[in-house]
Every structure is written in structure tokens, then in C-alpha cells.
Amino acid sequence: MRIVLRGWVFAVILAWVMAGLAAGQNPAKFLTNDDVMAMVKAGQSADAILNAFQNHGTDFDVSPEALLKLKKSGVPQKVIDGMTAAVKQQQDAAAAMLSTAQARNAAEEAEEKAEADKVEAARAAQAAALSSLATARPGEPSVAMLEGTEKQALVVSHTQIVPINSSLLQGSPSQMSSLDLLATDGALTAALTSMGQMMDKANTMMPGSGKTSMTLTSNPLVAPAMMAASLFSKYRAASTQMIDVWAIPGLKSGAVAQESRPTLLVQFDGFLGVNVGEYEPILVKLPLSPSSFRLVGAAMAKGSDMQSSTADWSMYASFLERKMAVQLTKVATGRYLLQPSDGLLPGEYGIVLRPVNKEKKFSGSNVSQNLGEGLVFNCVWSFEVP
Numbered sequence: 001m002r003i004v005l006r007g008w009v010f011a012v013i014l015a016w017v018m019a020g021l022a023a024g025q026n027p028a029k030f031l032t033n034d035d036v037m038a039m040v041k042a043g044q045s046a047d048a049i050l051n052a053f054q055n056h057g058t059d060f061d062v063s064p065e066a067l068l069k070l071k072k073s074g075v076p077q078k079v080i081d082g083m084t085a086a087v088k089q090q091q092d093a094a095a096a097m098l099s100t101a102q103a104r105n106a107a108e109e110a111e112e113k114a115e116a117d118k119v120e121a122a123r124a125a126q127a128a129a130l131s132s133l134a135t136a137r138p139g140e141p142s143v144a145m146l147e148g149t150e151k152q153a154l155v156v157s158h159t160q161i162v163p164i165n166s167s168l169l170q171g172s173p174s175q176m177s178s179l180d181l182l183a184t185d186g187a188l189t190a191a192l193t194s195m196g197q198m199m200d201k202a203n204t205m206m207p208g209s210g211k212t213s214m215t216l217t218s219n220p221l222v223a224p225a226m227m228a229a230s231l232f233s234k235y236r237a238a239s240t241q242m243i244d245v246w247a248i249p250g251l252k253s254g255a256v257a258q259e260s261r262p263t264l265l266v267q268f269d270g271f272l273g274v275n276v277g278e279y280e281p282i283l284v285k286l287p288l289s290p291s292s293f294r295l296v297g298a299a300m301a302k303g304s305d306m307q308s309s310t311a312d313w314s315m316y317a318s319f320l321e322r323k324m325a326v327q328l329t330k331v332a333t334g335r336y337l338l339q340p341s342d343g344l345l346p347g348e349y350g351i352v353l354r355p356v357n358k359e360k361k362f363s364g365s366n367v368s369q370n371l372g373e374g375l376v377f378n379c380v381w382s383f384e385v386p
Contacts, residue, residue, distance in 0.1 A: 030059035037073045141268035143381035154381040159246040183287040192291035246296040255383040260343035269334025276334035285322035286348040297321035306364040350382040
């Protein structure tokens, strides 16, 4: 609202100031060129006419044509000079007031930007802290970006899974065919904001201990999903028709691609107890949410799906994600080279692992708790294309 008002103010402020200054001590009457010519015709002296300028507002026309008319009407040069000086005084005062208003608004905008940058910096630091806890260890899956002779390791993130009561969405569930549209939905923004607050609280220092909260450090692979699970009871008690949204915190990745078609080496043969041959890496675009999260995907679900320990949920069959076209080269089971087919537009992207068979069934409890094949599905290696 403040931005809209600023635009309006600067459109009318000069006229408003001029009118206000012209009002002087008697806002009911502005002296005009016609008034001056009438006073001269009535025989008033130049000094008397100039004194009238001080006691009344003025609205003089000092264009070349108007000045010539004044001269031909017998207006003394001393009076004409006074009229010109009055107009210049009004213009100078208006310019000074406008400059002050511009400076004040510029200061307010700078303050607002600084506050926004501070909030985003805190969110980015939180995302980096979470990501550093989940860095791949020897034998764990990894993704590296190959650029020339350089290799840049991407940090793995584990998605927060946020359930949304479908009745709260701005559009009907059948209309939610776009992840970008879902990213701006008010109900999802509110849920992700709540999630961010929970993560902020979990990342706070324990009073007087000098140590971070054990909520995250006890088991970094499981903790994020466990935090998200506290939202499930709230929403699932309200409705059996849900939309589950996978998202990772922060608006930017720590890794930045130096070219629009980076080559990525993906290795996930280190997943224990999982048939990695059933999975392959894909590249997805990560739409940004106003709540400082990046969306990975979404799926329609019944209230009981995420709570079931039986592998009976075909969640990927209708999974909503922004899949990008790639050239995929299989090096060995669980090892691939991946490169975008076309240059990527600026934005956030992620490598994820998806079942080759879209009808593959998952255990909802494994997905919500980052266990087994749920952990495979929830891993994201993100990077930015500037």
C-alpha cells in the first residue's frame, strides 16, 4: 500500500505544494495577472501592489506572452519583476519540499529493503545450517556438478512434507495442475510459514548451554520429516482429502552453476536396503514460495496414506513436479551422468531420485519419516542458475 501511495504522491505533490504556497494568508483569493492590471488601472502605486502580494496568495502567469500583455497594459517593470520573483519563490519552495519528500521516501525504502534482506539472510543461514547437517557421508548418495576440470559437490537437502486440507486451497484440487500456481496459494504459504517458525524454534540455542537444539543434531536424516509430521494430525483430523507438498527451506541454493547446461554426476548406489535399480535421477525446477521455501512437488492423498506402514501408496503415479528434459547416461547401477537438453533459464533447480515405474508403491510412514525408499524419494540436491 505504501508503494502505491508513493506513486500517487509524486504524481500530484508539485501541484499540491504550489497550490498550498499560493494560498498564503488568504486562501480564499489568489491574485492573478488580471488583478494586477486592474490595480494599475485603478491608480494604485507599485509599492501598494507589491504589498498586496505579501497579504494574498498569488497565481501569476509569467510566460512570455503574459509578460508582454502586462507591459502593454502599463504595469510597471518593478511590479512585473515582483510577479516573476513570487513565481520563482513558489517553485523553489515546491522543489525543496519535493526533495525532502523524496529523501524521506528513499530512506523508508532503504529501511524496508534492509529489513527484508535481514529476514532472507536469516532464512538462508537457517537453510545452510540444515543442509550442512545433512551433508553426504562416505557411502551415501552424492551429486557433483562437473565444470571443466572442477567438481562442485552439491549438498543434499531433505524435504519438509506439508499436508494441506484441500478445502482451504484457493482453487479446487482438480485445478491444481501447476506447481507454480500452488507455490503462490495462500493456504500453502501459511502452512509453510508455520513450518519455518517450527524450524526457527528447533534451530535456537538451548539457554545457557552453548549447544544447538538436539531436535536437529540427534538424527539429521530423520529430524526434518519428524518436524513436519507434527502438522499431520492438525490437518488430517479436519479432512480425509489432502494435498501433500514436498518443499525445502530457503530461496537460494549454496551451489551456483557457471553455465546453463551443467553436467552432473549422480551416485546413489550407497542406499542400503533399497533396490537402486528401480530409480533414476531427474532434474526438476523448484518454484519459489513467498514463505521462503522452494517447492519440489505435490501429491493428492487420503488422510490415511501418510500414516500407513504398508507399501500400498502409488503416490508418484500422479505426482506434480516441474520435470526438465535431460540427456541421461547410465554409467552403472545407481550411477548416472545428467545434462539438461537445453539451456536452463535463471532459477532454482534440483536433482531428485524417482522410480522408473510411476506406479511403484510406497509406505506412507516411511515417506513421512525419511526411512528406506521414503528417504530416497525425499532427497534433493539443489543448485542455482543465475
